[in-house]
Amino acid sequence: xxxxxxxxxxxxxxxxxxLGVAMVVCAVITYYILGTTLLPLYQRSVWxxxxxxxxxxxxxxxxxxxxxxxxxxYPCLWVNVSAVGRWAVLYHTxxxxxxxxxxxxxxxxxxxxxxxxxxxxxxxxxxxxxHVFHCFSTTQENGSSVLxxxxxxxxxxxxxxxxPTFLLTGGLLIIAxxxxxxxxxxxxxxx
Numbered sequence: 001x002x003x004x005x006x007x008x009x010x011x012x013x014x015x016x017x018x019l020g021v022a023m024v025v026c027a028v029i030t031y032y033i034l035g036t037t038l039l040p041l042y043q044r045s046v047w048x049x050x051x052x053x054x055x056x057x058x059x060x061x062x063x064x065x066x067x068x069x070x071x072x073x074y075p076c077l078w079v080n081v082s083a084v085g086r087w088a089v090l091y092h093t094x095x096x097x098x099x100x101x102x103x104x105x106x107x108x109x110x111x112x113x114x115x116x117x118x119x120x121x122x123x124x125x126x127x128x129x130x131h132v133f134h135c136f137s138t139t140q141e142n143g144s145s146v147l148x149x150x151x152x153x154x155x156x157x158x159x160x161x162x163x164p165t166f167l168l169t170g171g172l173l174i175i176a177x178x179x180x181x182x183x184x185x186x187x188x189x190x191x
Contacts, residue, residue, distance in 0.1 A: 017178045023171030030164040038160055041152040045094070046138045053081040053090065053135040053146060058124050060117075061102075074113065075120045079104040079127060081146060083137055088146045090135060097145060 061076040079090040091097040092105045099106060105123050107116035136147040150156075 013178050013182060016174055020171045020174030020178065023167050023174065027164045027168035027171060030167070031161075034160055034164065038152065038157065042154075042157050045150065045152050047094065047136040047147045047150050049137045051083045051135050051137045051146065053083045053088075053133055055127055055131045055133075056080040056082055056087070058127055060120055060124060074107055074110050075117045076100070076103040077105040077120045077124055078102070081135065083135055083146045086144070088137070088144050090146055090148055092148050093151045094147065095151060097147070 057080045059078045061078060081088055081090045090104050096103065096106055105120065107119040109115050109119065133148075136150050136153075138145075
């Protein structure tokens with residue numbers, strides 16, 4: 001009876017130890033992936049200065065109103081704000097600015113024009129409700145654009161690092177508990 005108990009205990013310890021090591025390895029791999037993808041985006045972001053923006057005007061441009069220019073196939077919200085003592089164009093995120101510099105906000109659903117127009121109208125109404133809001137500007141002197149929300153800000157970085165840290169801590173705790181259990185069982189066997 002005692003030998004079967006010891007064998008079952010060793011098998012359980014081995015499985016728990018493998019689980020702990022696997023969790024630590026997964027956490028290390030996740031840290032590596034985040035360190036090579038998300039961390040450089042965070043470090044290269046120039047949108048670090050938090051500012052207070054005051055709404056100046058908002059316009060919704062349809063494709064008819066933008067003749068002579070490269071025309072988007074969706075309604076375009078254009079927002080002008082006053083930030084850091086100068087006039088600037090507000091963009092929703094870094095991606096919005098990269099996708100189309102003529103638009104401050106690009107609707108999520110571009111398949112249906114009416115739904116996209118309703119989405120843009122809703123965002124415009126929110127801006128008119130809150131004339132003063134926080135935004136992010138660049139530290140460069142000649143920057144004439146600001147962001148409403150940073151994609152690669154400190155909150156996104158912390159949120160991304162939460163689960164790998166949780167995995168690493170859990171794996172190390174499992175390994176420590178298995179080692180503690182082994183040492184306690186050896187002490188109990190010696191008495």
